[in-house]
Amino acid sequence: MAVSSRPQPLGHSRGWERVVGVVTIAALLATWELAGRAGRLSSYHFPRPSRLLATIWDLVAIGFPVGVTVWQHVGATVARIVQGYALAAALAIPLGLVVGGIPALDRACAPVITFARSVATISLLPLAVAWFGVGELSRVLLIAYGCFWVILTNVVEGVKSADPDLIRAGRVLGATPRQVFTRVVLPASTPRIFAGMKVALGLAFMVIVGVEMIGTIKGLGALIMEARTFYRSDAAMVGMVFIALFGFALSRLLDRLERRLLPWSAGVEEAER
Amino acid sequence: MTARSSPRDVWASWSGVLVVLGVWQAIATLRLINPVIFPGPVDVVWAALTLAPPGRVLAHVHSSLVRIVWGFSLGAGLGVLIGVTSGWYRRLGSVLRAPIELLRPIPPLAWIPLAIIWFGLGEPSKVFIICLGAFFPVVTNAYKGVIGIDPDLFRAAQTLGVRGWRLLLRVALPAVLPDVATGVRVGWSLSFGALVAAELIAADRGLGFMIMNARELGQISVIMYGIIVIGALNFLTDWVIREALFKRRLRWHFAS
Amino acid sequence: MSRPAAAPKIVVSHVSRQFPAEDAERGLALQDINVTIMPNEFVAIVGRSGCGKTTLLNLIAGLLRPTEGEVRIDGRLVQGPGPDRGMVFQNSALFPWLTAIENVEFGPRNLGVPADRRRALARELIDLVRLRGFESRYPRELSGGMKQRVAIARALATDPEILLMDEPFGALDELTRAEMQEELLRIWEARRKTVVFVTHSIMEAIYLSDRVIVLSPHPGRVRKDVPISLPRPRQRSSGAFMAYYEEIHGSIF
Numbered sequence: 008m009a010v011s012s013r014p015q016p017l018g019h020s021r022g023w024e025r026v027v028g029v030v031t032i033a034a035l036l037a038t039w040e041l042a043g044r045a046g047r048l049s050s051y052h053f054p055r056p057s058r059l060l061a062t063i064w065d066l067v068a069i070g071f072p073v074g075v076t077v078w079q080h081v082g083a084t085v086a087r088i089v090q091g092y093a094l095a096a097a098l099a100i101p102l103g104l105v106v107g108g109i110p111a112l113d114r115a116c117a118p119v120i121t122f123a124r125s126v127a128t129i130s131l132l133p134l135a136v137a138w139f140g141v142g143e144l145s146r147v148l149l150i151a152y153g154c155f156w157v158i159l160t161n162v163v164e165g166v167k168s169a170d171p172d173l174i175r176a177g178r179v180l181g182a183t184p185r186q187v188f189t190r191v192v193l194p195a196s197t198p199r200i201f202a203g204m205k206v207a208l209g210l211a212f213m214v215i216v217g218v219e220m221i222g223t224i225k226g227l228g229a230l231i232m233e234a235r236t237f238y239r240s241d242a243a244m245v246g247m248v249f250i251a252l253f254g255f256a257l258s259r260l261l262d263r264l265e266r267r268l269l270p271w272s273a274g275v276e277e278a279e280r
Numbered sequence: 281m282t283a284r285s286s287p288r289d290v291w292a293s294w295s296g297v298l299v300v301l302g303v304w305q306a307i308a309t310l311r312l313i314n315p316v317i318f319p320g321p322v323d324v325v326w327a328a329l330t331l332a333p334p335g336r337v338l339a340h341v342h343s344s345l346v347r348i349v350w351g352f353s354l355g356a357g358l359g360v361l362i363g364v365t366s367g368w369y370r371r372l373g374s375v376l377r378a379p380i381e382l383l384r385p386i387p388p389l390a391w392i393p394l395a396i397i398w399f400g401l402g403e404p405s406k407v408f409i410i411c412l413g414a415f416f417p418v419v420t421n422a423y424k425g426v427i428g429i430d431p432d433l434f435r436a437a438q439t440l441g442v443r444g445w446r447l448l449l450r451v452a453l454p455a456v457l458p459d460v461a462t463g464v465r466v467g468w469s470l471s472f473g474a475l476v477a478a479e480l481i482a483a484d485r486g487l488g489f490m491i492m493n494a495r496e497l498g499q500i501s502v503i504m505y506g507i508i509v510i511g512a513l514n515f516l517t518d519w520v521i522r523e524a525l526f527k528r529r530l531r532w533h534f535a536s
Numbered sequence: 537m538s539r540p541a542a543a544p545k546i547v548v549s550h551v552s553r554q555f556p557a558e559d560a561e562r563g564l565a566l567q568d569i570n571v572t573i574m575p576n577e578f579v580a581i582v583g584r585s586g587c588g589k590t591t592l593l594n595l596i597a598g599l600l601r602p603t604e605g606e607v608r609i610d611g612r613l614v615q616g617p618g619p620d621r622g623m624v625f626q627n628s629a630l631f632p633w634l635t636a637i638e639n640v641e642f643g644p645r646n647l648g649v650p651a652d653r654r655r656a657l658a659r660e661l662i663d664l665v666r667l668r669g670f671e672s673r674y675p676r677e678l679s680g681g682m683k684q685r686v687a688i689a690r691a692l693a694t695d696p697e698i699l700l701m702d703e704p705f706g707a708l709d710e711l712t713r714a715e716m717q718e719e720l721l722r723i724w725e726a727r728r729k730t731v732v733f734v735t736h737s738i739m740e741a742i743y744l745s746d747r748v749i750v751l752s753p754h755p756g757r758v759r760k761d762v763p764i765s766l767p768r769p770r771q772r773s774s775g776a777f778m779a780y781y782e783e784i785h786g787s788i789f
Contacts, residue, residue, distance in 0.1 A: 028378035235393035
C-alpha cells in the first residue's frame with residue numbers, strides 16, 4: 008500500500024459514506040441511551056434519547072409551556088423571520104443596485120456599511136427594547152437589521168463585479184447605458200445577490216434565537232430558554248433539534264429556489280458575511 | 281479600503297460617515313424624537329466621559345476579550361485538528377463528520393440554555409458557546425480544504441521524496457491554510473455574536489453586560505456607546521486577523 | 537538509435553493496469569505493455585486522450601502499481617516514487633505557498649541537503665532555466681511558461697537520471713510552447729537525462745524525441761514504435777519530418 012497517493016482517492020462512494028454516518032449516529036444514540044439507563048449519565052444533564060422522543064410527543068400534543076405546541080413555536084419564529092427578512096431584502100436590493108451603480112456613492116457609503124456590519128446585531132437588542140418595547144416590532148426590526156447589511160453588501164459587490172467583457176459586449180450590441188444596467192449588469196449580479204440572501208438567512212437564524220430569548224414565550228428560541236428556566240433540559244434539546252431541522256429545511260428551500268430561478272448560474276461560493 | 285487613495289477619495293469615503301453623524305445630531309438637537317430615548321452623538325461622547333468612563337469600559341473590554349480569545353482559540357484549534365484529520369483519514373472522517381454535520385445547523389446561540397445547564401452560569405458556559413461559533417466554520421473549511429487539494433501536489437511531493445505523514449506536514453497543512461483562514465474569519469464573527477449574546481443573557485461583566493445594565497438604568501446614551509465600542513472592537517479585531525493572516529502569512533494565495 | 541551494448545534504463549514488461557470497477561471510464565487502461573528505454577534517450581508517448589499515456593507515466597514514476605507485469609529502473613523493481621525520477625506535470629503542480637526558489641529546494645530539503653548547499657544548487661538551476669530575478673516570486677505571480685521552467689528546475693533538483701514529463705507544455709500558448717521546446721532540448725543536452733515525454737501533439741513528439749511510441753486506446757496498447765532519425769535542430773517543414781508526421785498520424789487514425 009506504500010504507493011497510494013494521499014489523501015486516498017474516494018475509493019468508496021457517497022452512499023457508503025452515508026451508511027457509515029447513519030451507523031455512527033445510531034451507535035452514539037444507543038451508547039447514550041444505555042449509559043443513561045445504567046445510571047452513568049445524569050438524566051438532568053443528558054436526558055436519554057427515549058426521553059427526548061417522549062418530549063417530542065409532549066411538545067406536539069400538550070405543548071411547552073403548557074398550551075403552546077411546537078407548531079405555534081415554529082409559526083411564531085417563521086413569521087418573525089419572514090417579516091424581517093422580506094423587509095431587509097425589499098430595502099437592501101434597490102438601495103444596493105443604486106449604490107453599486109454609482110462609484111462616488113459607493114465610496115461614501117463603504118465605511119458606513121462596513122461599520123454597520125461590524126455591529127453585532129444582537130448587541131442592538133437593549134436599544135431596540137428601549138425604543139420599541141419587548142414586542143414583535145423589536146424582534147422583526149433586529150432580524151431586518153442583520154439581514155439588511157449582508158444583503159446590501161452583496162448586492163453592491165454583485166453590481167461592481169459584473170464582468171467588464173459582458174458590459175463591453177452589451178455596448179457593442181447597441182445597448183444604451185441604461186439598458187446595459189438593466190439587461191447586463193443586473194442579471195449578471197443575481198448569483199451574487201442570491202449568495203448574499205443565503206448568508207443573510209443563516210444570520211437571521213442566529214439572530215432569531217437571541218431575540219426570542221427575552222420577553223416572549225412563543226418561538227423556538229423562547230422554547231429553549233423557557234426549558235432552562237424550568238430545568239427541562241429535555242425540552243431544550245428537542246427545541247434545538249427543531250431549530251436545526253427548520254434551518255436546514257429553509258436553506259434547502261433557498262437552494263432549490265436558486266436552481267429554479269437561475270438555472271444558468273453555477274452558484275457563487277464567495278459571499279461577504 | 282483600497283490600496284492607495286487620493287485625498288479626494290479619502291474625503292469621499294468620510295463624507296458618508298459625516299452625513300450619518302450630522303443627521304443623527306440634527307434629530308437630537310431639533311428634538312424630533314424625545315432626547316431621553318434618542319440622544320445624539322454629543323450625548324454619547326458625554327456619556328463616554330462621565331457615565332461610562334474609559335477605565336470602567338476598558339475593564340469590560342478586557343473581560344470580553346479574555347472570553348473570546350479562550351473560546352475562539354479552543355474552537356478554531358479543535359476545528360483545524362478535526363477538520364484536517366477527517367479530510368486526511370477518510371474512513372475516520374466519515375465517522376467524525378456524521379455528528380458534526382448533524383449539529384452544524386444549530387446556531388451557537390441556541391446552545392446557551394444547554395450550556396448553562398451543563399456548565400452553570402460561570403465562565404465555562406460562555407467559553408463553550410463562543411467555542412462553538414468558531415468550531416463549525418473552521419472544521420468545515422478545513423475538511424473541504426483538504427479534500428480539495430490538487431492531487432498533483434501530492435504526486436509531485438512523492439516524486440521529490442516525501443512519504444507518509446510528512447505529506448500531511450509538508451503539503452496538506454500549508455495547502456489548506458487559505459481555507460482555514462476563511463473559516464477563521466467567519467468563525468470570528470460568529471464567536472463575536474455568541475459572546476455578546478451570552479453576556480446579554482447571563483453575565484456580570486463584559487460589554488454585553490454593560491449595555492444590558494445601561495438599559496436597566498435607562499441610560500440610552502451608554503447603550504449607544506456600548507454598541508459602538510462592540511462594533512469597533514469587532515471591526516478592529518477582524519482587521520488584525522486579516523492583516524496578520526491574509527496579507528502576511530498567505531500572501532502567496534490572496535491578491536497582493 | 538538502439539545501443540545494444542548499454543544496459544537499458546527503463547524496462548516496462550508485460551504491464552497491465554486495471555482501474556477499480558467504479559472507475560468504469562478508465563477500466564482497463566493498459567494491456568500488456570512492453571517498452572524498453574535506453575539511457576539518455578528522449579522518448580515521446582503519443583495517442584488519443586484516454587489511451588493510458590499518463591497511466592504509463594505514473595507507473596514508471598511509481599505513483600501507481602501495475603495490476604500485472606513489472607517496471608524496472610536500472611534492473612531494480614519500481615516499488616514507489618523516488619527522487620531518482622523527476623516529474624513535471626501539465627499544470628506545473630508547484631507548491632503555491634513556496635516561492636520559485638523554495639519550490640526548487642523542496643526535493644533537496646527532503647533529502648537532508650544542508651541549507652547553503654541546496655540554496656546554491658537551486659540558484660544554479662534557476663539560472664539553467666533562465667529565471668534569474670524571479671527567485672522570490674510566488675507561483676501565482678508567474679506566467680504559465682515561467683511556472684513550467686520552475687517545475688523543470690524543481691524536477692532536476694534531486695539530480696534524477698530520469699525526467700518524466702506529463703504534457704508539460706499542453707497548457708501553454710503556441711509561441712511559449714515552441715520556446716519551451718527549445719529550452720527543454722538545451723537542458724536535455726546539457727544534463728543528459730533519460731526523458732519520457734507524454735504529449736498529444738504529434739509535431740511536438742517528432743520535433744523533440746529520439747523515438748515516438750504510439751498508444752491505442754481501450755485498452756491501451758503499444759500500436760507503433762517509431763525511431764526518429766533526423767539530425768537536430770530539426771526543421772518542422774522538411775519533407776522527412778512530414779513523412780514521420782504522416783506515418784504516426786496514420787497509425788492513430
